Amino acid sequence: MPTEFTSLDDLSIGLNELSESGEKDLFYSPVSDGTTIIAVQYDQGVILGADSQTSRGRQLVSTKTRFKLARLHERIFCGTSGRCADSKAVLEVIKNRLHLKGIIEDSAPRVRVAAHIASKLCYEHRNNLETSLIIGGWDPVEGPQVYAIPIGGMMTQLPVAAGGSGSTYIYGYIDSMYKPGMSREECIRFVSNCVSLAMSRDSGSGGVIRLVAIDKDEANRMVLAGDEIPKFYQG
Amino acid sequence: MSSIGQGYDLSASQFSPDGKVFQVEYAQKAVENSGTILALRGSDGVVFAVEKFVQSKLHRQEANSVTRLFSIDEHIGAAVAGILTDSLALVEYARDDAAEYREDHGIPVPLRVLANRVADYAHAHTLYSAIRPFGVNMILASVEAGIGPQIFMIEPSGVVYGYRGVAAGKAKQTAHTEIEKLKLGDMTCDDLIKEASRIIYVCHDETKDKPFELEMSWVRAEEQKHLRLPDNKLKEADAHGKQALEEQDSDSD
Numbered sequence: 001m002p003t004e005f006t007s008l009d010d011l012s013i014g015l016n017e018l019s020e021s022g023e024k025d026l027f028y029s030p031v032s033d034g035t036t037i038i039a040v041q042y043d044q045g046v047i048l049g050a051d052s053q054t055s056r057g058r059q060l061v062s063t064k065t066r067f068k069l070a071r072l073h074e075r076i077f078c079g080t081s082g083r084c085a086d087s088k089a090v091l092e093v094i095k096n097r098l099h100l101k102g103i104i105e106d107s108a109p110r111v112r113v114a115a116h117i118a119s120k121l122c123y124e125h126r127n128n129l130e131t132s133l134i135i136g137g138w139d140p141v142e143g144p145q146v147y148a149i150p151i152g153g154m155m156t157q158l159p160v161a162a163g164g165s166g167s168t169y170i171y172g173y174i175d176s177m178y179k180p181g182m183s184r185e186e187c188i189r190f191v192s193n194c195v196s197l198a199m200s201r202d203s204g205s206g207g208v209i210r211l212v213a214i215d216k217d218e219a220n221r222m223v224l225a226g227d228e229i230p231k232f233y234q235g
Numbered sequence: 236m237s238s239i240g241q242g243y244d245l246s247a248s249q250f251s252p253d254g255k256v257f258q259v260e261y262a263q264k265a266v267e268n269s270g271t272i273l274a275l276r277g278s279d280g281v282v283f284a285v286e287k288f289v290q291s292k293l294h295r296q297e298a299n300s301v302t303r304l305f306s307i308d309e310h311i312g313a314a315v316a317g318i319l320t321d322s323l324a325l326v327e328y329a330r331d332d333a334a335e336y337r338e339d340h341g342i343p344v345p346l347r348v349l350a351n352r353v354a355d356y357a358h359a360h361t362l363y364s365a366i367r368p369f370g371v372n373m374i375l376a377s378v379e380a381g382i383g384p385q386i387f388m389i390e391p392s393g394v395v396y397g398y399r400g401v402a403a404g405k406a407k408q409t410a411h412t413e414i415e416k417l418k419l420g421d422m423t424c425d426d427l428i429k430e431a432s433r434i435i436y437v438c439h440d441e442t443k444d445k446p447f448e449l450e451m452s453w454v455r456a457e458e459q460k461h462l463r464l465p466d467n468k469l470k471e472a473d474a475h476g477k478q479a480l481e482e483q484d485s486d487s488d
Contacts, residue, residue, distance in 0.1 A: 101340075105348050116341025141381055 034204015036166030037068060037079030038194050039136035039146045040178070041159050042187045045215030046136040046144045049191035050079050051166065051199050052207030064207045073098045075219055076114050076137035077212045081164035082151060086131040094118050111137040115147035115155050123153025134161050138214050166198030166205035173197055188213065188222075189230075196230040246364035258368055259361050262391035265370030266317040266403060270447065271438050272303060273402035273410050274314060274374045274386045275417070275431055280424040280455035281376035281384045283314045284431035284472075286404070286438070288445045304452045304463070308333040310343055311377045312454050312461030316404040317391075318370040325371050329353045346377040350387035350395050358393020368392070372403035378456045406438035413437065424453050428468060432476030437483060449473050 034055050039048040050068040055061050070078050070091045076098070080087035094117050098109045115135045122129055133149040148161035160178050162170060177190060192209055199205045209224040224230075243249050244257030251257055270286040285303045294301055303322070305313045307329045315322035332352050336344035353373065361368045368391045378384045386398045399419050402410035413434045422430070432449055439447055451464045451472060464472065 105345065107345075110342060113340045113342055117339070119341075120339070 034166070034202060035068060035081035035164030036162070036170070036195050036198035036202065036205040037081055037134050037164050038162040038167065038170075038174075038191055039079060039134045039160070040182075040187050040191055041136070041144045041146045042182055042184060044144065045138055045184065045213065046146055047184070047187040047191045048077050048079055048134070048136045048212045048214070049195045050164075050210050051195055051205040052210055053199075053205055054084060055204055061206065066207070067210065069210050069212045069221075070095075071219070072114050072135070073102065073109055073137070075108065075139060075214050075216075076111050076135065077214060077219065078114075078118070079134040079136075079163065080131060081133075082131040083129075086129045087133075090118065090121055090129065090131055090133070093121060108139055110139045110141055111135065111145045111147070112139075112142060112157075115145075115149065115157075119147075119149050119153050119155035121153070122149055122151070126152050132163050134163050136212075136214065138216060140216075144215070162194065164198075164205070166195075166202035169201040170194050170198045184213065184215075192224055193230050193232075197232060199229075200232065200234070247361050247366070247368055248364040256361060256392075259392045262317075262368040262370045266372045266391065267405065267407075269316045269318075269404045270303070270444075271402060271404040271406045271410055271435060272314040272316045272372075272374060273400070273414065273431060273434060274376050274388075274398070275400045275414065275422075275427045276376070276384045276386050276398070276419055277422045277424050277427045278420060279384070279457070280378050280453055281312070281386055282424050282427040282431050282453045283312060283374070283376065283451060284428075284435050285314055285450040286406075286435050287448045287450045289448055290445070302450060304450055306461045307349065307375065308337070308343055309460050310379070310454065311346055311349060311375060312452055313376075314374045314452075316372045321369045322371045322373070325353065325357065325369055325373055328356055329373075329375075332356075345382075346375060346379060346385050346387065347397075350375050350389065354389045354393050354395035357389055357391065361391070361393055374401060374403065376454055377461070378454050378459055380459075384454070384456070402434075405444070406440070409438045410434050424455050425468075428453065428464065428472040429475040432472035433479040436476035436480040449476060 037050045039046060048069050052065045053061055054063040054066050068079055072078050072095050094114060097117055098114055101109050118133055130151060132151045136146045138144045145157060146161050147155055147157050149155050162174060195209045209229055211222040213220045243251035247256055247258035270288050272285045275282050283304055287303055303315050305326045307313050313326060333344045333349055357369050360366050370391060373389045376386045386401060387395055388398060388401050389395045400414040417430055435449055451469055454461045
């Protein structure tokens with residue numbers, strides 16, 4: 001029985017084997033983000049980090065390099081986890097509303113407003129949606145902010161928030177290593193370490209580490225791939 | 236301003252040959268018949284003052300029974316001139332709109348956004364023959380973090396402008412002349428309440444108009460809320476206004 005799938009074309013061969021062994025997990029699972037997403041706020045800005053793997057069930061890595069940090073507006077980004085289709089649908093709505101709002105009101109939309117719109121959507125459709133968001137950004141009114149919107153649509157503002165399947169493996173690390181007042185560089189290192197540690201323990205997380213650093217002046221996208229990913233005890 | 240409509244003034248859905256919508260002009264006339272209202276923007280907030288005619292001595296004294304000052308949301312105040320019932324309808328629309336914005340966006344509505352939306356609503360009433368324009372000038376003011384104090388005024392045509400100081404109603408011309416003399420940017424609300432009261436008293440026409448009561452409120456950076464003037468401040472402003480009037484009267488003897 002083949003244990004590696006190198007392309008989606010191979011699935012037709014794999015299907016028979018799978019159904020014989022009773023493992024329907026692969027084909028009947030929607031594409032979802034086994035994921036690690038994390039955001040941390042510092043004095044002048046926000047750092048968001050995420051892995052880049054999507055899976056179907058826990059057997060097929062359907063995408064190795066997905067962008068999980070979506071741009072909602074110039075200085076507002078959103079990490080998503082959960083069912084991919086739900087994440088995308090919610091992101092599109094928020095993006096369009098923020099875009100229109102920015103034009104009509106002639107000013108940059110506030111991060112709080114983006115988070116509120118997201119939370120309202122997720123709550124109103126909580127019976128149909130399975131998506132969990134972390135929104136981070138900077139605006140002229142409140143500066144840097146991070147909001148967590150878990151499944152169900154509750155919105156909380158936090159200095160550091162993590163989500164997705166991988167996050168469960170790193171809460172200990174976050175609790176022990178996060179301290180308020182870190183610099184931008186310390187935050188980037190902290191976020192990269194978090195994602196790396198999660199990726200190595202969570203089968204649903206993997207690929208490369210995507211980072212977005214947002215402050216007053218820019219939203220800078222970065223990638224850590226291969227050797228650049230922080231290394232830890234590999235057992 | 237006494238142009239005859241000549242049949243083009245019967246509905247708001249018609250232009251006259253010289254490009255006027257007479258219904259809107261007539262609505263503006265309704266505002267000009269009303270008591271004077273004004274708003275002044277200082278360094279730390281905005282002050283409202285209203286020349287409230289006392290229609291009957293039997294009216295209850297509390298401000299809420301007959302008033303031309305309203306809070307649209309906690310942080311936004313409104314003063315209205317014109318047909319009172321039209322004003323109440325517009326205030327209700329503004330309140331609903333502000334509340335809906337809060338619900339949808341999670342933040343209090345920015346003043347500029349609200350002013351534009353209320354103006355659009357007023358404008359919508361100038362397009363059709365089945366409804367008439369609002370006979371209201373509404374002055375909206377607020378103090379917002381990062382922006383400071385702001386004043387907007389909406390007219391029956393649906394036009395809205397921002398102001399440093401503005402008046403509407405009977406004596407708006409006289410009031411504007413007085414307002415232009417002030418160095419508003421250098422004055423605090425404590426200074427402005429006296430000036431506002433003085434202008435209302437000076438503009439009031441003793442011979443032609445009913446007796447009036449001074450109504451005042453402010454929105455200050457300190458509280459970021461629209462509040463009626465505390466009793467002691469109102470008395471102080473009122474006394475200042477009366478005194479200024481006496482001095483003016485004695486000057487002109």
